[in-house]
Amino acid sequence: MNEPILTATGLHKSYQMGPELLRVLRGASVTVQRGEWLAVMGASGSGKSTLLHILGALDVPDEGTVRFNGEEIFSQGVRAQERMRNRSVGFVFQFYHLLPELNVLENILLPAMVRYSVLGWMREGKGAREYARTVLEQVGLERRGHHRPNELSGGERQRAAIARALVNQPELLLADEPTGNLDAKTGQGILAVLQALNAQGQTIVMVTHDPSVADMAHRRVQLVEGRIKT
């Protein structure tokens, strides 16, 4: 756990909110070790989600660098960022963000389908399906694969979202308030899943404002006034 998988340095991000420039990140820097479970804490609106989005190449900083496995991700072009989002990073969102037209298994397979062309899918699709079923089992949804998201409870939807994040076997799992929309008991279940994944070596960066949730992580950092404080 002493090998950095991700290093963010001096991240700045501002949003124009009407006439006012909202400076969300003001030189935030953080390093994530391989196999580590890091919790990023902070008050609502402190920029936790923005930081997570930048770490996962879903958003671009105004200033600063993010190195993933030693490679600076924002100097490599859009294709490399898309490739990173697809293969190296898995996102888990507070509001699950599952596609309502697809069933659970199809939602989980979506990143794998983005990864492969039609011909590639003909070669690798079977393996991807088998792995998706394994992940479903891992998150306890083996009997829910053919259900649509609106037929699932909140906890089940979040498990499905975790399974989707894992289907391409990413090196880094980024979870944005994964229990924020769930009751305490269900949230504990989700944390247990993350804990099990981390125990298997999965690196996790989790954003939360809940100290009890952050307690599950190996390490916690605070985002205060746009900077990381340990």
Next chain:
Amino acid sequence: MYKLFLILRYLRRRLIILLPIIAVWLCVAMVLIVVSVMGGFLEMVKERTRGLLSDLIVDNETLQGFPYYQELIDELKMELPDLVEAATPAIYNYGILRVKDYNYTKPVQVVGIRLDEFQGVNDFENALYYDRYYPGTTTLQKQQQPVSGLAESGKWLLPEEYETAFAGFRDRNRAEAAKLTPEMTSPHGVGRYRPGFAAPGFEGDPLWGIIVGTDIINRRTDKGTYEREFRRGCEMILTLLPLTQQGVISASGALTVPMRYADDSYTRVYDIDRLCVYVDFEYLQDLLDMEPQERVDGGWTPARASQILIKLRDGQDSFAARDRVTAVWKAFFHRIAPKLSPEDEMLMSRVKTETWQQRQQTYIQAVEKEKILVLILFMVISLVAVVVVFCVFYLIVSHKTRDIGIIKSVGASPWGVEAIFVAYGAAVGLFGGVAGTITGVIFVRHINELQEALAWINPNLRVWNPEVYAFDRIPTAVDGVEAAIIFVVAILASMIGALIPAIQAGRVWPVKALRYE
């Protein structure tokens, strides 16, 4: 892979997509129907024009006609044996037709033809009604009326040559013959029998035969069929106005001659079927004073004809053939010019050769332009489908902004997202195009039946008026190439309609999209 998967899934799960599919479907069907009807009309004009004229027409466009036509025919056959398959003279004039016992009169265009030769240069043979059921019995020569009688077999039959001819037709066309009613093959059904159980035979004076356009003497029903009112062989009176060589009415004045109704012609060109009657060429020539006549100075004025109709051998280009015929004509004219009277020289100097296309050029070009104009109009109307596709896709992209963010968050590229919506648009065009093409083809194939059904409900709903459009049925021709172009344009138009929403979807910033409610 995700693009194909999501397109198929959205096609199945998004009912709103039926709206642009229906719009494309209707537009494709509409354009295909219009193109097919206009194209069919154009093809019919060309086909009938060629079928009723011939490949080339030599004409001086006067009622007096021109002399030395037979010499020219002989010269053409001798000089251009590789080109000319058949040629025949014809005379055109005007008259009044009266059915003797009914005092039923009509103005007519009188066409003098040599029946056998005329059938050799065009499709007139297929236009004859009785000649189809009694092959070989139609003639323009002198004839009596065939009348049914009690045969030795105890059956009521027509004279033997008619029964033999009908038996020949029946043997060759059993399926069609089985459907015939006596009324359709009059004179069986119209019911005139020889009195006193006499044997089948012929009655009345021998008179020259006349073939009459079907719309002159038969009544068209709402179903598009004809009710035959007059018995074959009945007497008709033709009134003519002979002209001199100079184009003034002959001193003898109007001429009235009795004739016998030999057959009727159904060319399917309303303007011809309601106007033309056909009589023997030599007989009409004689009636109109166009036969050779002795002049007061002891010389002879040559016989005249209005036209020479020429059928070309297979594979000949009609325009190239026209030039060769014109060259022969010029040489012929220069050779005989010294011996022509001033009147004949004037008549012959006006002679020109035209192809069947040139003959109807004004009409054909007008129809072609009309076809293009209508096509453009309907294409413009079809832009509605593009707008519908655009609106629905804009709506989908707006409603699916968060989904687009999700897809991008798992690594989809802007191009990939754009491709989903453009291909989705293509799928809309594909389904709409297939449905529209099938609907259009079915509609076009049954357009006349549909019109009859509408007319049955209300006669005012009959949209195709043969008096206006020249043909008695709505002509249609589905051109495979045109249908394919319409189909491809439908797909392209749907893709264009989807393009702007697709670009909009591709530009969605995933972080914003995921926050979208």
